Amino acid sequence: MARLVILGAGVSGHTAASFAAKWLGNEHEVVVVTPNSKWNWIPSNIWVGVGEMSKEEVTFDLAPVYEKAGVTYKQAKAISINPEGSDTIDAPFVTIEYTGQDKEGEREEVAYDYLINATGPKLNFGATPGLDEGHTVSVCTADHAVHAAETLQQCIEKMRAGEEQTFLIGTGHGMCTCQGAAFEYIFNIEHKLQEEGVRDKAKMIWISNESFLGDFGMGGLHFKMGGYVTSSKVFAESLYSERGLDWILGTHVNKVEAGKVTYESLDGTTGEQEFDFAMLIPPFAGVGLKAFSKTGEDITADIFAPNGFMKVDADYTPKPYEEWKPQDWPSTLQNPTYKNMFAVGIAFAPPHIISKPMSSPNGTPINPTPPRTGMPSAMMGKAVAQSVCDMIKGVSETPTHTANMSKMGAACVASAGKGLFSGTAAAMTVYPIIPDYEKYPGTGRDINGTTGEIGLAAHWVKHLLHYAFIWKAQLKPGWTLIPE
Amino acid sequence: MSEIQEESKHVQHIQPYSAQSGTMVPLGMQKFLRTCVLWQIIRFIAINIRMTILILKSHNQS
Ligand SMILES: Cc1cc2nc3c(=O)[nH]c(=O)nc-3n(C[C@H](O)[C@H](O)[C@H](O)COP(=O)(O)OP(=O)(O)OC[C@H]3O[C@@H](n4cnc5c(N)ncnc54)[C@H](O)[C@@H]3O)c2cc1C
Numbered sequence: 001m002a003r004l005v006i007l008g009a010g011v012s013g014h015t016a017a018s019f020a021a022k023w024l025g026n027e028h029e030v031v032v033v034t035p036n037s038k039w040n041w042i043p044s045n046i047w048v049g050v051g052e053m054s055k056e057e058v059t060f061d062l063a064p065v066y067e068k069a070g071v072t073y074k075q076a077k078a079i080s081i082n083p084e085g086s087d088t089i090d091a092p093f094v095t096i097e098y099t100g101q102d103k104e105g106e107r108e109e110v111a112y113d114y115l116i117n118a119t120g121p122k123l124n125f126g127a128t129p130g131l132d133e134g135h136t137v138s139v140c141t142a143d144h145a146v147h148a149a150e151t152l153q154q155c156i157e158k159m160r161a162g163e164e165q166t167f168l169i170g171t172g173h174g175m176c177t178c179q180g181a182a183f184e185y186i187f188n189i190e191h192k193l194q195e196e197g198v199r200d201k202a203k204m205i206w207i208s209n210e211s212f213l214g215d216f217g218m219g220g221l222h223f224k225m226g227g228y229v230t231s232s233k234v235f236a237e238s239l240y241s242e243r244g245l246d247w248i249l250g251t252h253v254n255k256v257e258a259g260k261v262t263y264e265s266l267d268g269t270t271g272e273q274e275f276d277f278a279m280l281i282p283p284f285a286g287v288g289l290k291a292f293s294k295t296g297e298d299i300t301a302d303i304f305a306p307n308g309f310m311k312v313d314a315d316y317t318p319k320p321y322e323e324w325k326p327q328d329w330p331s332t333l334q335n336p337t338y339k340n341m342f343a344v345g346i347a348f349a350p351p352h353i354i355s356k357p358m359s360s361p362n363g364t365p366i367n368p369t370p371p372r373t374g375m376p377s378a379m380m381g382k383a384v385a386q387s388v389c390d391m392i393k394g395v396s397e398t399p400t401h402t403a404n405m406s407k408m409g410a411a412c413v414a415s416a417g418k419g420l421f422s423g424t425a426a427a428m429t430v431y432p433i434i435p436d437y438e439k440y441p442g443t444g445r446d447i448n449g450t451t452g453e454i455g456l457a458a459h460w461v462k463h464l465l466h467y468a469f470i471w472k473a474q475l476k477p478g479w480t481l482i483p484e
Numbered sequence: 485m486s487e488i489q490e491e492s493k494h495v496q497h498i499q500p501y502s503a504q505s506g507t508m509v510p511l512g513m514q515k516f517l518r519t520c521v522l523w524q525i526i527r528f529i530a531i532n533i534r535m536t537i538l539i540l541k542s543h544n545q546s
Contacts, residue, residue, distance in 0.1 A: 234507060234508065237503070237504075237506070237507035238508045238509060238510065241498060241503075241504040241507050241509050242509050242510055244504075246503070247503060331545075375542075379542060379543070402545050403545070404545060407545045409538040409539075409541060409542045410538075411535045411538055421519065421521065422519065424518055424519065427531045429534055429535060431538055431542075449537075449538060449541065451534055455517070455518040455524055455527055456518060456519045456521070456524040457524040457525070457526075457527035457528035458527075458531060460524070460528055461528065461531055461532065461535075483539045483543075484539070
C-alpha cells in the first residue's frame with residue numbers, strides 16, 4: 001500500500017485529493033494535511049465582503065467530505081519536509097503540527113511515498129509596514145471578508161448621515177498579485193453604494209502596482225471587440241471611467257497608517273493618499289516550509305525558491321524579459337531532485353513573472369507577480385493526481401500528465417456587482433495564460449480564444465460557478481462531471 | 485430630454501484632461517444591453533460555449 005500525502009486543502013489540493021481518492025480506492029492511502037477545518041470557495045469572499053453572502057454560504061466542513069471519500073484528514077499545518085527521511089526514520093516524511101481535532105500544538109511525523117505540496121500563499125501582510133495593523137481590511141479569507149463587510153457597513157451609515165468617505169482599493173505592495181480580486185471588490189463596493197443610494201458621497205480610488213489598468217499580472221491581454229483588437233487596458237479603463245473610479249498606477253505602497261498610505265511610483269515620485277476605508281491585497285509568499293536532508297542538514301534553499309515556493313520542472317535560469325519563453329514554465333510540476341514530490345497551484349515557484357519587470361529609479365521593483373487563478377490551480381491538482389496515481393499503480397515511472405500554463409487557458413469571471421437582474425460581471429477568457437509571441441505574434445495570445453465582455457450573463461455564470469464548485473468540492477453526485 | 489442631453493448623462497461625471505477622459509465610455513444602448521434579459525440569455529449561452537471550448541483545449545495539452 002502506498003501513501004500519498006497532500007499538503008493543503010484549497011482549490012488545488014482538494015481537487016488532487018478528491019481525484020486521487022477516487023482513482024486509488026482502498027488499495028492505497030490518501031492523507032490530507034491542512035490547518036483549516038473548513039473549505040472556502042474563495043472567489044465568493046468578494047460577496048461576503050460587501051454583505052451579500054454569509055461566511056456559511058462560502059464554506060463547508062471538510063471532515064465529513066473526507067470521511068465519505070475515504071481520505072485521512074489531519075487538521076494540521078506542515079512545518080518541514082524530510083524528503084530522504086532522517087537518521088531514525090527511513091522513509092521520506094513531513095513534520096506537521098495540529099491546529100484542531102483536539103490535538104492543537106501536537107507534532108507528528110507523517111511518512112509518505114508521494115507528496116503534493118498545495119499549500120497556496122502566505123498572505124504576507126508584514127511585507128508592508130502598517131499593513132498588518134488593522135488600518136485596512138482584507139477579503140482573502142472568509143473571516144477577513146466578514147470583518148470587511150462590517151467596516152463597509154459603518155462607512156455606509158456615515159454616508160447616510162451626510163459624511164463623505166474615501167475608498168482606496170488595490171494592492172498593498174509593489175510585488176502583489178491577485179489584482180483581479182481587488183478589481184472585483186472595488187466594483188462590488190461601487191455597486192453596493194449605488195444600491196444604498198450613497199454613491200454620491202463616495203470618492204473611489206484604485207491603487208495598484210500594475211503599470212497600466214488591465215495588466216492583471218499577465219502583461220494585459222488583447223481581444224476582439226467591434227471589429228478591432230482591443231487591449232484590456234481600454235476595456236478596464238472604460239469600466240473604471242463609466243463607474244467614476246479614479247486610479248493611481250505603478251505604485252509600491254511602502255507604509256500604511258491610520259487613514260493614510262504612502263507610496264513610491266515607477267516614475268520616481270512619491271505620494272500619499274488618505275482613506276476612510278481601504279482594502280489592499282498583501283503580497284504572497286510561500287508558507288515557509290523547511291526541508292532537511294537525512295543527516296539533518298537544512299536543504300530548504302535546494303527545494304524552495306527564495307520566495308518560499310517549491311521548485312518544480314521549470315527553467316529557473318535568470319534571463320532578461322526579451323528571452324522569456326513559454327518553455328520556461330513547468331509541465332509535470334515534479335520537483336527536479338525528489339521525483340516523488342510535486343507542487344501545484346500557488347505553491348509552485350514560477351520561473352519568472354509574466355508582466356514586464358519594472359522598477360522605480362531607486363530600484364524598487366514595482367510589477368505584478370504572476371497570478372495562478374482557480375482554474376489553472378485545479379487543473380494542476382488534477383493532472384498531478386493523475387500522474388501520481390499512474391506512478392503508484394506502476395503504469396509509469398515518470399509523470400503521465402502535464403498542466404503547463406503556457407498550453408492552458410484561464411476563464412475568469414470578475415464580478416462587478418451582485419443581483420439577479422441588476423448584477424454585472426466581466427467574463428474573460430485568455431489563451432494561453434503565458435503569452436507565446438512566436439506562435440501568436442503581436443499579442444502573444446490567440447485572439448479567438450481571448451475574449452472579454454461585461455454584462456448580466458457573466459454575473460449569472462459567476463453565480464452558477466459558486467454553486468457548481470461548492471457542489472463539486474463537497475463530492476456530491478455527479479461532481480466529476482463539473483469541469484475544473 | 486433632447487437626445488444630446490440624454491446621451492451626455494453617461495459622460496457628465498468625467499473631468500476634461502483627467503485619466504477617465506482618455507478612454508471609451510458606454511452610452512445608453514450599450515448599458516441597456518448589459519442587463520437586457522433577452523440579450524443576456526443569448527450571451528449566457530455564448531459565454532458557456534466559449535468557456536467549454538477553452539476548458540477542452542486546456543485539458544488537451546499534447
Ligand atoms: C478574494 C479572492 C478572490 C478570488 N477570486 C478568484 C476568481 O474569481 N477566480 C479565480 O479563478 N481565482 C480567484 N482567486 C484566486 C484563487 O482563490 C486561487 O487561485 C486559488 O485559491 C489557488 O489555489 P491553491 O490551492 O494554490 O491555494 P489555496 O486555495 O489558497 O489553498 C491553500 C491551502 O493550503 C493550506 N495551507 C496553508 N499553509 C499550510 C501548511 N503549512 N500546511 C498545510 N496546508 C497549508 C491553506 O489553509 C489552504 O487550505 C481569488 C483569490 C482571492 C484571494
